[in-house]
Amino acid sequence: MHKSLLAMALSLATASALAAGEHGGSHSATPEAEVDRTIQIEAGDMWFDREELSITAGETVRFEVANTGNLQHEFVIGDAEAQEEHREMMQAMGNSHGDGHDGHGGHDMAEGAHGSQMPSITLAPGETTELIWTAPADVDTLVYACNIPGHYESGMFGEINLGG
Amino acid sequence: MARSSVTTHPLSRRQLLKGGAALGIGSAAALGLRPAWANPWGQTNVYSKGVEEGPEVSLAIRRESILIDGKEARPISINGTSPGPMIRLKEGQNAVLKVTNLLDEPTSIHWHGLILPPEMDGVPGVSFPGIAPGETFTYRFPVHQNGTYWYHSHSGLQEQLGHAGPLIIDAAEREPFRYDRENVLLLTDWTYEDPMSVFRNLKTAEGYYNFQERTIADYFADVREKGFAATAEMRGMWAKMRMSSRDIADVTGSTYTYLLNGQSPEENWTALFKAGERVRLRVINGSAMSYFDVRIPGLKMTVVAADGQPVQPVPVDEFRIGVAETYDVLVTPEDDTAYTIFAEAMDRSGYARATLAPREGMAAEIPERRQIADRGMEAMGAHGMGGMDHSGMGGSDMQGMDHSNMQGMDHSDMNGSDMEGMDHANMRGMSGEQNRMNANGMLAAGAAQPGSRYNQAGIGIDSDARRVLVYRDLKAFTPWPDRREPQRELELHLTGNMERYMWSFDGKKFSEVTGPIHFEKDERLRLILINDTMMEHPVHLHGMWMELENGQGELIPRKHTLNVKPGERVSALITADAEGSWAFHCHLLYHMDAGMFRVVKVS
Numbered sequence: 001m002h003k004s005l006l007a008m009a010l011s012l013a014t015a016s017a018l019a020a021g022e023h024g025g026s027h028s029a030t031p032e033a034e035v036d037r038t039i040q041i042e043a044g045d046m047w048f049d050r051e052e053l054s055i056t057a058g059e060t061v062r063f064e065v066a067n068t069g070n071l072q073h074e075f076v077i078g079d080a081e082a083q084e085e086h087r088e089m090m091q092a093m094g095n096s097h098g099d100g101h102d103g104h105g106g107h108d109m110a111e112g113a114h115g116s117q118m119p120s121i122t123l124a125p126g127e128t129t130e131l132i133w134t135a136p137a138d139v140d141t142l143v144y145a146c147n148i149p150g151h152y153e154s155g156m157f158g159e160i161n162l163g164g
Numbered sequence: 165m166a167r168s169s170v171t172t173h174p175l176s177r178r179q180l181l182k183g184g185a186a187l188g189i190g191s192a193a194a195l196g197l198r199p200a201w202a203n204p205w206g207q208t209n210v211y212s213k214g215v216e217e218g219p220e221v222s223l224a225i226r227r228e229s230i231l232i233d234g235k236e237a238r239p240i241s242i243n244g245t246s247p248g249p250m251i252r253l254k255e256g257q258n259a260v261l262k263v264t265n266l267l268d269e270p271t272s273i274h275w276h277g278l279i280l281p282p283e284m285d286g287v288p289g290v291s292f293p294g295i296a297p298g299e300t301f302t303y304r305f306p307v308h309q310n311g312t313y314w315y316h317s318h319s320g321l322q323e324q325l326g327h328a329g330p331l332i333i334d335a336a337e338r339e340p341f342r343y344d345r346e347n348v349l350l351l352t353d354w355t356y357e358d359p360m361s362v363f364r365n366l367k368t369a370e371g372y373y374n375f376q377e378r379t380i381a382d383y384f385a386d387v388r389e390k391g392f393a394a395t396a397e398m399r400g401m402w403a404k405m406r407m408s409s410r411d412i413a414d415v416t417g418s419t420y421t422y423l424l425n426g427q428s429p430e431e432n433w434t435a436l437f438k439a440g441e442r443v444r445l446r447v448i449n450g451s452a453m454s455y456f457d458v459r460i461p462g463l464k465m466t467v468v469a470a471d472g473q474p475v476q477p478v479p480v481d482e483f484r485i486g487v488a489e490t491y492d493v494l495v496t497p498e499d500d501t502a503y504t505i506f507a508e509a510m511d512r513s514g515y516a517r518a519t520l521a522p523r524e525g526m527a528a529e530i531p532e533r534r535q536i537a538d539r540g541m542e543a544m545g546a547h548g549m550g551g552m553d554h555s556g557m558g559g560s561d562m563q564g565m566d567h568s569n570m571q572g573m574d575h576s577d578m579n580g581s582d583m584e585g586m587d588h589a590n591m592r593g594m595s596g597e598q599n600r601m602n603a604n605g606m607l608a609a610g611a612a613q614p615g616s617r618y619n620q621a622g623i624g625i626d627s628d629a630r631r632v633l634v635y636r637d638l639k640a641f642t643p644w645p646d647r648r649e650p651q652r653e654l655e656l657h658l659t660g661n662m663e664r665y666m667w668s669f670d671g672k673k674f675s676e677v678t679g680p681i682h683f684e685k686d687e688r689l690r691l692i693l694i695n696d697t698m699m700e701h702p703v704h705l706h707g708m709w710m711e712l713e714n715g716q717g718e719l720i721p722r723k724h725t726l727n728v729k730p731g732e733r734v735s736a737l738i739t740a741d742a743e744g745s746w747a748f749h750c751h752l753l754y755h756m757d758a759g760m761f762r763v764v765k766v767s
Contacts, residue, residue, distance in 0.1 A: 044340075045340040045641060046340050046341050046342070046477065047342060070641050070642050071476065071641070091479060149477070149478070149479055150466050150467075150468075150476065150477025150478055150479050151477060153464070153466035153477060153479055153494055153496070154340070154341035154342065154466060154468060154477045154494060155341055155342030155343070155442060155494075
């Protein structure tokens with residue numbers, strides 16, 4: 001319990017540091033000029049307004065994600081397997097019995113077991129944040145999801161079709 | 165399961181899902197030939213006992229011969245089925261529900277969980293005179309809410325005869341979750357005995373249906389494990405309380421056949437799905453006396469509503485459903501295989517079962533039933549130790565406890581300072597809240613009472629084995645409209661004598677009280693329920709929501725029925741905005757009939 005609390009505190013600290021440093025900017029090193037197009041996505045309770053996206057391999061996209069719901073949400077891009085691992089980890093962290101289970105720890109820790117960092121942003125209610133991302137060339141489909149416990153399960157995810 | 169879902173390609177799953185949605189209402193009919201009805205959002209709903217679509221519905225109540233579990237039975241039917249058909253209304257409608265009594269005794273229907281005018285609430289002697297034989301009563305009320313509810317008779321013991329059914333209200337606006345298909349799962353407990361004779365048996369012979377009492381062999385085992393003194397002391401305590409530590413339920417599987425949508429475990433009602441679909445299960449406990457522990461081995465369930473009200477989603481492996489409660493859960497079966505929906509009676513004396521399958525005629529393994537649990541120390545909270553959290557004390561482990569302090573301890577006026585020296589290890593979440601008193605010196609709105617055990621599912625549940633829903637998990641999306649602090653507190657003790665089968669509030673049966681409980685119109689009050697008995701009681705207030713103060717502050721959930729565990733102290737905030745007389749009672753049918761019933765008058 002203490003361990004996970006510490007982990008949560010650390011991750012939250014990291015998250016806020018990131019947020020402070022990057023607000024208004026992007027979560028990637030890609031320069032503005034290289035953005036091919038902007039995709040606006042609305043995140044509500046418990047849905048994204050778009051359930052499917054088609055993006056060409058190599059295309060650089062600026063996601064403008066607006067949280068119009070009452071709860072915190074995240075927007076994470078990755079393959080189905082990494083997303084599920086991330087989800088399981090977040091559930092395990094929020095589940096330590098005796099603490100009332102209200103924590104959903106591990107914000108911005110969208111890390112798969114392979115050590116691959118998934119591009120992700122976390123959004124407070126009412127917040128709009130950008131994520132700039134370049135579509136990889138070696139996969140057909142990816143998933144974007146909110147992995148806060150129960151959110152994906154309620155339908156808060158969509159697919160990115162990279163088939164070209 | 166977790167492994168196989170990883171290999172399922174999300175794209176193919178999504179395509180499948182779309183195929184399912186495109187088939188719409190036709191698919192359900194083609195799949196199962198069951199009455200199905202499409203809601204405004206396009207999902208189909210399946211329930212095996214027929215659908216009556218609002219706003220205008222006619223219901224005929226009869227007593228007739230119907231086979232239950234393949235055996236001759238004489239239940240009460242509603243439009244020819246028992247339990248009755250699903251009534252489907254839509255938020256914003258004006259419901260017109262015509263109920264015709266074709267029995268040879270008076271009857272009634274109460275719309276459980278609905279906020280409506282007092283004269284439409286359906287409780288004979290409180291809301292209206294009841295419906296005489298041969299008469300038709302027309303209920304008319306505006307539908308101001310949505311979600312999963314149910315209806316049942318409020319006359320005598322008729323509910324035990326299957327006089328109940330699901331009441332589903334479609335939302336005017338989209339709900340905070342998405343799904344492709346829904347099923348109603350109505351749990352009931354059927355007995356071939358006359359309910360009056362069940363009641364007589366309970367009154368004349370304590371433990372009549374309880375074949376799980378401790379035996380002399382258990383006694384020697386206890387002596388071996390605990391030593392003679394501790395065993396004698398423990399037994400003495402149970403004897404003093406006129407109970408056996410194995411009284412988990414007072415009516416058990418020895419007379420009950422547990423039914424799911426009117427079908428026995430052998431009949432195996434089947435809910436159909438296509439792999440990858442998100443399925444909403446609307447689970448209703450419409451039984452007379454039985455709590456159930458519900459799980460679907462191989463599937464995570466995400467709880468999205470409690471008592472018809474949306475809650476922030478909670479992924480769980482199992483949930484306990486008290487009598488009269490409802491829970492909505494989402495499941496996503498990824499594989500083209502069958503899953504068992506397993507609803508084990510809390511006392512482990514039996515189970516209801518159904519199957520979630522891609523095709524008819526499939527079945528999955530039925531899980532092994534768990535061992536009967538002993539009422540442990542937690543139950544004794546009622547007898548001198550109320551206000552303590554015993555979560556750390558499993559089963560009958562009594563070692564290391566100092567019983568000398570248990571005698572004659574009066575916990576009714578217990579406050580923060582009296583709790584020094586107690587084990588606060590499991591009271592996390594309270595420590596901060598203890599200081600948050602409001603201007604009247606009461607605990608702040610939404611804070612958990614000392615003595616609540618919202619982080620425990622209850623007896624016989626091993627929360628280490630799987631993730632089990634607890635009351636503490638329930639969290640609303642947004643604060644309910646009335647954010648006033650409580651102006652006063654009303655404390656009621658749940659009391660009883662098992663041996664004489666007397667159940668009451670504050671030691672007085674309904675027949676012994678002189679008048680109703682008074683709520684001042686529009687006051688904001690805190691109802692505190694203290695369970696002095698050693699059984700769970702599902703306490704139901706008609707006409708007004710109870711906001712369960714489970715420590716979630718502004719986001720406390722609202723419920724129509726609160727499960728109060730043995731020895732537990734539970735509180736709820738109430739806005740007394742519904743003028744009139746309302747029933748307030750324990751929803752265990754025989755407890756209510758025995759006197760655990762009051763009238764609340766708002767004026």
